[in-house]
Amino acid sequence: MLMPENKNRQFIDFEKPIKDLLDDIEKLKENKDKKEVDPSDYIKQLEERVIEKRRDITQNLTSWQKVQLSRHPDRPYTLKYIQKMCTNFVELHGDRNVKDDKAMVGGFAELDGETVMIIGQQKGINTKMRQLRNFGMANPEGYRKALRLMKLAEKFNKPVITLIDTPGAYPGLEAEERGQGEAIARNIYEMMRLKVPVICVIIGEGASGGALGVGVGDKIFMLENTWYTVISPESCSSILWRSWEMKEKAAEQLQLTSDKMYGFGLVDGIVPEPVGGAHWDYDEAAQNLKKVLVATLQQLKQQDPQQRIENRIEKFGKMGFWEEQPA
Amino acid sequence: MARQEEDFDANLAGEDGQTEETKSGWFKRIKKGILTSTADKKETPEGLWNKCPECNYICTVTELKEHLFTCPKCNHHHRVGSHEYFELLFDEGQCAILFENIRAKDQLNFTDLKNYQKRLEETWKKTDLTDSIRIGAGKVKGYPLVIGCMDFEFIGGSLGSVMGERISRAIDYCLQHKTPLMIICKSGGARMMESAFSLMQLAKVSGKLSQLTDAKIPYISLLTDPAFGGISASFGMLGDLNIAEPGALIGFAGPRVIKETIKKDLPPGFQRSEFLLEHGFLDFIVDRKQMKDKLASVLQLFQH
Ligand SMILES: [Zn+2]
Numbered sequence: 001m002l003m004p005e006n007k008n009r010q011f012i013d014f015e016k017p018i019k020d021l022l023d024d025i026e027k028l029k030e031n032k033d034k035k036e037v038d039p040s041d042y043i044k045q046l047e048e049r050v051i052e053k054r055r056d057i058t059q060n061l062t063s064w065q066k067v068q069l070s071r072h073p074d075r076p077y078t079l080k081y082i083q084k085m086c087t088n089f090v091e092l093h094g095d096r097n098v099k100d101d102k103a104m105v106g107g108f109a110e111l112d113g114e115t116v117m118i119i120g121q122q123k124g125i126n127t128k129m130r131q132l133r134n135f136g137m138a139n140p141e142g143y144r145k146a147l148r149l150m151k152l153a154e155k156f157n158k159p160v161i162t163l164i165d166t167p168g169a170y171p172g173l174e175a176e177e178r179g180q181g182e183a184i185a186r187n188i189y190e191m192m193r194l195k196v197p198v199i200c201v202i203i204g205e206g207a208s209g210g211a212l213g214v215g216v217g218d219k220i221f222m223l224e225n226t227w228y229t230v231i232s233p234e235s236c237s238s239i240l241w242r243s244w245e246m247k248e249k250a251a252e253q254l255q256l257t258s259d260k261m262y263g264f265g266l267v268d269g270i271v272p273e274p275v276g277g278a279h280w281d282y283d284e285a286a287q288n289l290k291k292v293l294v295a296t297l298q299q300l301k302q303q304d305p306q307q308r309i310e311n312r313i314e315k316f317g318k319m320g321f322w323e324e325q326p327a
Numbered sequence: 328m329a330r331q332e333e334d335f336d337a338n339l340a341g342e343d344g345q346t347e348e349t350k351s352g353w354f355k356r357i358k359k360g361i362l363t364s365t366a367d368k369k370e371t372p373e374g375l376w377n378k379c380p381e382c383n384y385i386c387t388v389t390e391l392k393e394h395l396f397t398c399p400k401c402n403h404h405h406r407v408g409s410h411e412y413f414e415l416l417f418d419e420g421q422c423a424i425l426f427e428n429i430r431a432k433d434q435l436n437f438t439d440l441k442n443y444q445k446r447l448e449e450t451w452k453k454t455d456l457t458d459s460i461r462i463g464a465g466k467v468k469g470y471p472l473v474i475g476c477m478d479f480e481f482i483g484g485s486l487g488s489v490m491g492e493r494i495s496r497a498i499d500y501c502l503q504h505k506t507p508l509m510i511i512c513k514s515g516g517a518r519m520m521e522s523a524f525s526l527m528q529l530a531k532v533s534g535k536l537s538q539l540t541d542a543k544i545p546y547i548s549l550l551t552d553p554a555f556g557g558i559s560a561s562f563g564m565l566g567d568l569n570i571a572e573p574g575a576l577i578g579f580a581g582p583r584v585i586k587e588t589i590k591k592d593l594p595p596g597f598q599r600s601e602f603l604l605e606h607g608f609l610d611f612i613v614d615r616k617q618m619k620d621k622l623a624s625v626l627q628l629f630q631h
Contacts, residue, residue: 322430
């Protein structure tokens with residue numbers, strides 16, 4: 001699909017040249033009937049240039065610009081991917097203890113004819129929903145809800161898929177009272193031991209423990225224009241540079257983009273996005289992801305559950321860099 | 328309330344920060360034997376007096392050491408390092424120090440205000456530590472125990488690849504020798520200069536702990552001041568027993584970040600050990616002076 005689905009599409013500053021072209025196309029179309037010469041060919045040319053522009057722009061982004069793209073307000077979020085990839089989604093609510101955390105969603109769904117448990121952080125699509133979803137920042141009950149659903153999947157031998165998109169676990173007073181650290185720790189530990197296949201995908205922001213709390217699996221993927229690391233570039237700037245102004249530099253130094261993370265061997269693959277970013281074509285973005293998920297599930301199902309767990313522990317066990325001096 | 332405002336950003340950035348205990352010169356002087364007995368008390372030179380940050384009680388460092396670095400007046404637990412804990416907990420202060428040959432390196436060529444490699448070299452020189460955790464294998468009242476103890480003095484006790492690998496090998500050692508494990512947590516959070524590699528240590532160590540579980544080997548997490556971020560979001564909260572020293576500041580998000588988020592003052596005692604006990608996240612709080620006895624009883628209960 002060439003034109004944005006949404007007329008109210010928002011543009012990041014570096015997307016401005018695309019907006020200008022789209023505005024021109026819009027104007028030409030409006031005046032189509034008033035002109036003597038048919039502008040259709042010219043419109044087609046411009047539309048091709050939009051695609052080129054999208055490609056040009058995303059090919060040369062800095063790390064910080066990729067962070068911005070991962071936060072694009074029009075980007076598809078977890079429920080959008082579920083809707084576009086799956087059928088028969090039944091959303092399940094609550095951690096059975098405190099409440100239903102709206103920043104974390106999940107439920108059973110069919111993916112390519114097979115039942116899976118699909119879980120992830122959910123950001124809001126407008127101002128009101130952003131509040132309700134707490135900007136994708138889950139509280140402990142969100143992580144415990146996710147764990148409850150994963151255990152449910154395990155009980156019925158259904159694979160688990162997590163879609164990760166969070167600026168971090170919520171740093172609130174009640175979150176601390178209810179054990180934010182413990183909730184994330186428990187999830188990391190239990191995900192390591194789940195007997196069913198687990199696939200995790202960063203679909204937007206992968207900020208620190210908040211991401212890893214639903215991020216331990218047999219295979220980890222990142223969408224092309226996403227980031228994943230130990231701290232947001234802004235917080236890193238404030239701590240290491242004592243200033244909020246060094247976020248670009250921090251993003252660069254953290255090497256948090258999908259290509260770098262894949263190069264480090266910390267993720268298993270990069271899922272391509274539509275030209276210019278996932279927000280340009282929800283269907284294509286979801287189909288790309290679905291293809292990877294279906295193929296990976298087939299592969300993981302071949303393995304014996306115990307072997308899968310041992311591989312998982314070993315996979316993460318190898319992560320890190322150090323020097324070993326002669327004893 | 329003053330101490331509530333303390334945050335660990337400077338320490339995590341590899342600077343000394345505002346925390347009293349990171350001015351650790353006096354511990355070193357003790358180690359070197361300059362201070363040995365209370366007889367020295369009167370001759371104690373200037374600068375070897377310590378003022379308690381809680382109650383302002385002034386005493387000599389020697390007196391403080393006799394109280395295991397707890398305030399003789401208000402019982403404030405001063406921040407100490409692995410040397411002090413090993414001496415306190417292991418029989419005759421004896422243990423085998425393991426995996427010191429695993430050293431950090433600057434694989435990402437990370438440069439903030441300083442280059443990471445340079446920061447490491449400076450920290451190695453400044454402290455007598457090789458990284459932010461030391462692993463000791465010894466006995467506590469005759470019961471074998473492996474202790475991993477963090478040193479806040481080393482880049483804020485930050486969790487990086489070396490800490491992850493040393494704990495992993497300590498767990499292998501425990502599996503091999505059927506020995507219980509205790510980790511004494513004292514850390515401001517992740518080693519940001521190792522970026523995503525530091526985050527993955529949470530998963531790495533949790534995976535290894537899962538092997539301890541399967542082998543039915545006890546793991547105790549002892550949380551001391553401070554224990555934040557990645558520590559509390561992984562092995563710090565995953566003990567068969569989670570215990571803490573009194574008054575330790577423990578949490579996921581730092582007090583400063585929470586305050587900025589909720590735009591309200593934090594209640595007194597927030598994120599202290601007593602608060603965590605009350606909310607159900609600790610098994611018990613243990614005074615440093617009773618720690619060895621209590622630990623031995625627990626080990627006995629697990630063993631018998
Ligand atoms: Zn005192």
